[in-house]
Amino acid sequence: MTVVAELEAVANQVSQRPDAVAVTFQGETISYRELWERAGRVADHARSLGATTAGVHLERSIDLVVAVVGLLRAECAAVPLDVGYPVERLRFMCADAGVRVAIGHEAPLARLGGFSAVARDGLMVWAVDESVPAQETEAELAYVVYTSGSTGRPKGVRYAHHNLANLIAWQSDTSSCGAGDRTLQFAPSSFDIIYQEVLTTLGEGGTVVCCTEDERLDPQELWDLIESERVNRIFVPFVMIQSLALFVEDVSPATHPLREILTAGEQVQASDRIRALFTRLPDCRLVNQWGTTESHVSTSYELPADVSSWDDLPSIGAPIRDTRVLVCDDDGRPVPDGEIGELWVAGAAVGPGYLGLPERTAQSYVPDPQHPGEPAYRTGDLGRVRSDGLLEFLGRQDTQVKVRGFRIELGEIETVLNSDPAVAQAVVSVAGATAEERYLRAYVVPKALADDDLPAALLATLRERLPAYMVPTGIEVVASLPRTASGKIDRLALRSV
Amino acid sequence: MSLSPFQRALYVVEQLYPCTGMNNVPVAARFEGPLDVVRLKAAIDRIVSRHEALRTTFPGAEERVGTAAVELPITQADETAALELVRRWAGEPFDLVNGPLLRTRLIELTPTSHILAVVMHQLITDGPSLQVFFDELGDGYAGLPASPLPAVERTEADEDAKWWASQLAGVPTVLRLPTDYPRPRVATSQGANHVHVMPAAVMTPVLQRARELRVTPLVVVLSAYTALLSQLSGQEQVLVGVPVSRRDRAELESAIGFFVNALPVLGDTSGEPAFGELCQRVQGSLLDLLEHADVPFDRIVAELAPERDPGHAPLVQAYFSFEAAPIVTPRLEGLTATAIECPPEDAKVDLDLTIFRAQPGSDDFRLTFTYRTDLFAESTIAALADQLQQLLVAGAADPEQPLPVLVTQREPVAVAAQPAPAMASGQPELEQQVIRIWQEVLERTEVGLHDNFFDLGGTSFTLLATQSRLREITGTTPPLVALLEYPTVATLARFLGGGESTAEPSTERLLAGRDRLRQRRRTARPDAT
Known part of the structure; x- marks a missing residue:
């Protein structure tokens, strides 16, 4: 039996260690054999329904992992429909992707409207919207994930089997985890990272540990889960690492299972507290990855064991296997090393573009200036090549700011704030409508109940450590920071705070 | 338990106008076959015992879960009389203090043909709740065990409407529809329904076009509706209130309750x-x-501070809801079941369009226009329904073209409100007390004698807070209507001091106050998303 490339390693594990635990959730476990059987049922259903794409509307569960594997076995592209999204957004995604067949838990599926149940598989229900015509096969697609930006029409980002296979093979080779190790399934189903978590782990012969929504959001509960479930590896956004760092005193380092924390999606700031976290867990390494939904993981950097050698804003490292990163100017010409430009990704990490948006695809997926026959994806992120050859991430093009003529990296200010013992989390943004009116504003979530002097104390610290033009005009103490659906800080929403 | 931010504005309107059915959510189902009434009643009782919302009453500005029993009276009637009864029951007001806020009644047409009328108050229900009710009714009637209900935690509201303010800055907040009759200075709720069936011959191509445009069916129909409202009003930018479901957590799927927020779509x-x-x-x-979508409607109104025209509802004067499914799909073991739509006739706004699929498996859609009869003649609304259909036909036929212009504009008739002349109350102590309360509840340092409560950012929520603070200070509870009728410090102090207490509140001022409150009312509609 042949399977798509990114599943080959999983299939090998199934034949080599059929009785090992593949997935566990709230005390329930399934073996590799059982996982493969159940995924086979999912694949059979998908094939018998003639599905080339299928909506996946499942809550966090073993079923979700089974469905991810099963749809890949059927070579049926998954369209994740996050159960936490507003229903009208989900209906848009179904309309946009032309979802005819969906698999989901029964109650959430009912609210999508238009779908009729046609088959049952345990707690999962297969449903069909008969009014949607069957689509032509797009056999190379692994999934279509929708962008979660806070403005504008979400775009369906396509990602192909060969893109995914390259990432998973590279990740398995470079990770310190392997057979028998346990990895948390933290990413929402609507997020491409779930494939990295699930396929890497199963391909290595490890165990996927699922969590509840509550555990995912509460750092104390998450620490408890990591310890009780002996989790060795987590893929989490940087904000979650910051949250975990707040409660690091509660963990027992001598016996701690955690060996690898991988993060992506936001600038890592090596604040004192982050360094303290990894000092307390000397066997645990931090891996800083960078990419976009369109290019998944494109670069990676494993920070050295000695936290004192870390840069305040650590590098995003070097491109992953068979992938290139270019630093280009506004006209698409590569700039010399050391100069700032837009980061372009080319090679195996670049997917085939947006679903049904040829113009938008042509704008962002352009010919690679160095290999004109191949596409490169313009990420809109800024960066540069450092003198040691590693890449430095300098924020989004639209968040890298000039205030009163000075080019300012907001992350540097945030690092200082985040190092303060009274601060749980800090974000700096630019306020003011016109260029002349622009000023910096900091938003700070206090660690405990804030006293009224906190903003003044923080400003004093900032003045000591930063040039005057980088000191925010005001510091606002807030209870929480707005997040996008995938858990990143919502900088656009912050501007309207 | 205090009211949720989403309930509070609705609750205040109910206090002011306890005798309308405009916030009723009615539906009926017809059952053909031998009906076991005892089993039906037992099934209803099980639903009521499972869902707190159906046992909730509103004895003050709070909700209380009690043991309210639901009756199932049985009436015999013929077909014509039965439909008239269903229509009348749909508009019958509820007693929020004593409950229950669910009414069930059975009509026996023949021994093997029945109509079950179900009416809930909007404060405890929404569109999906109706289906939950009928699903559980079917399960209970069939003797199936009830699945456990997950605990439902209240979702937090987001009280920060700044995004809305920036998003809708500069958009007209009054839709100036041309009317058949001069617009009364203050809005009323007298309304009627006009039903229009949009046949499959129209809707099948429309749904097909939605798929090709890769937008939802709701969006295609709403686009034609906004285009028509734009042509009628001569305004390029039109706000339409669309109810948005807040059931975005798994445990809410099986809940009965009020999980909807109407929001202005541009x-x-x-x-x-x-x-x-x-x-x-x-x-x-x-x-x-x-x-x-978690910002309550009254917060958005407060942030946008729309023109205060008591002849219009606040911010949106047209509502739209669309569901590509029948209003409910009832089922009872051994019987044939069909849903009957029976919306209440009292109008919340100038024009409210509700669309459901007429029957499962058919592309016929049933459009109900609920409109203010003091503004429009039915013939006008019927023409408007035809125009909407023409626009949809044209749009579906060729989406590359602008929609045809069907309406030549008429002059809208609008009568602006005249602010009442302000004078000092002669009650300096009371004035100071009122100012202090306003400063506290409105979180403002500056409150002038003649500032209008609502211009200072007052909402239904702060209105309730003001009432309760006045009770603590004066020992008596001023009626909410008084707070609406006397919206400045000076006039309120005069009223509280007895200066105007003997005078009957003028209907006009009362209605003006009601309207101001409505401007803050988050509309409660059956969920259409």
Whole structure:
């Protein structure tokens, strides 16, 4: 039996260690054999329904992992429909992707409207919207994930089997985890990272540990889960690492299972507290990855064991296997090393573009200036090549700011704030409508109940450590920071705070 | 338990106008076959015992869960009389203090043909709740065990409407529809329904076009509706209130309750867009606002501070809800079941369009226009329904073209409110007390004698807070209507001091106050998303 490339390693594990635990959730476990059987049922259903794409509307569960594997076995592209999204957004995604067949838990599926149940598989229900015509096969697609930006029409980002296979093979080779190790399934189903978590782990012969929504959001509960479930590896956004760092005193380092924390999606700031976290867990390494939904993981950097050698804003490292990163100017010409430009990704990490948006695809997926026959994806992120050859991430093009003529990296200010013992989390943004009116504003979530002097104390610290033009005009103490659906800080929403 | 921010504005309107059915959520089901009434009643009792919402009453500005029993009276009637009864029951007001806020009644047409009328108050229900009710009714009637209900925690409201303010800055907040009759100085709720069936011959191509444009069916129909309202009003930018479901957590799927927020969707017809382009604009507007859908409607109104015209409802004067499914799909073991729509006739706004699929498996859609009879003649609404149909036909036929202009504009008739002359109350102590309360509840340092409560950012929520603070200070509870009728410090102090207490509140001022409150009312509609 042949399977798509990114599943080959999983299939090998199934034949080599059929009785090992593949997935566990709230005390329930399934073996590799059982996982493969159940995924086979999912694949059979998908094939018998003639599905080339299928909506996946499942809550966090073993079923979700089974469905991810099963749809890949059927070579049926998954369209994740996050159960936490507003229903009208989900209906848009179904309309946009032309979802005819969906698999989901029964109650959430009912609210999508238009779908009729046609088959049952345990707690999962297969449903069909008969009014949607069957689509032509797009056999190379692994999934279509929708962008979660806070403005504008979400775009369906396509990602192909060969893109995914390259990432998973590279990740398995470079990770310190392997057979028998346990990895948390933290990413929402609507997020491409779930494939990295699930396929890497199963391909290595490890165990996927699922969590509840509550555990995912509460750092104390998450620490408890990591310890009780002996989790060795987590893929989490940087904000979650910051949250975990707040409660690091509660963990027992001598016996701690955690060996690898991988993060992506936001600038890592090596604040004192982050360094303290990894000092307390000397066997645990931090891996800083960078990419976009369109290019998944494109670069990676494993920070050295000695936290004192870390840069305040650590590098995003070097491109992953068979992938290139270019630093280009506004006209698409590569700039010399050391100069700032837009980061372009080319090679195996670049997917085939947006679903049904040829113009938008042509704008962002352009010919690679160095290999004109191949596409490169313009990420809109800024960066540069450092003198040691590693890449430095300098924020989004639209968040890298000039205030009163000075080019300012907001992350540097945030690092200082985040190092303060009274601060749980800090974000700096630019306020003011016109260029002349622009000023910096900091938003700070206090660690405990804030006293009224906190903003003044923080400003004093900032003045000591930063040039005057980088000191925010005001510091606002807030209870929480707005997040996008995938858990990143919502900088656009912050501007309207 | 205090009211949720989503309930509070609705609750205040109910206090002011306890005898309308405009916030009733009615539906009926017809059952053909031998009905076991005892089993039916037992099934209803099980639903009521499972769902707190159905046992909730509102003895004050709070909700209380009690043991309210639901009756199932049985009436015999013929077909014609039965439909008239269903229509009348749909508009019958509820007693919020004593409950229950669910009414069930059975009509026996023949021994093997029955109609079950179900009416709930909007404070405890929404569109999906109706289906939960009928699903559990079917399970209970069939003797199936009830599945456990997950605990439902109240979702937090987001009281920060700044995104909305920036998003809708500059958009007209009054839709000036041309009317048949001079617009009364203050709005009333007298209304009627006009039903229009949009046949499959129209809707099948429309649904097909939605798929090709890759937008939702709701968006295509809403786009045509906003285009029509734009033509009627001569305004390029039109706000339409669309109820948005807040059931975005798994445990809410099986809950009965009020999980909906009506939000203003912007239809922008500037630049003569092709119909397909208009649909993309409306889809974009809708997707954007979903990211900010936890802001209660009254907060958005307060932030946008719309023109205060008591002849119009606040911010949106047209509502729209669309469901590509029948209103409910009832089922009872051994019987044939069909749903009957029976919306209440009292009008919340100038024009309220509710659309459901008429029957499962058919592309016929049933449109109910609920309109203010003091503004419109039924013939006008019937013409408007035909025009909407024409626009949909044209748009579905060729989305590359702008929609045809069907309406030549008439002059809208609008009568602006005259502010009442302000004078000092002669009650300096009371004035100071009122000012202090306003400063506290409105969180403002500056409150002038003649400032209007609502211009200072007052909402239904702060109105309730003001009432309770006045009770603590004066020992008596001023009626909410008084707070609406006397919206400045000076007039309120005069009223509290007895200066005007003997005078009957003028209907006009009362209605003006009611209207101001309505401007803050988050509309409660059966969920259409």
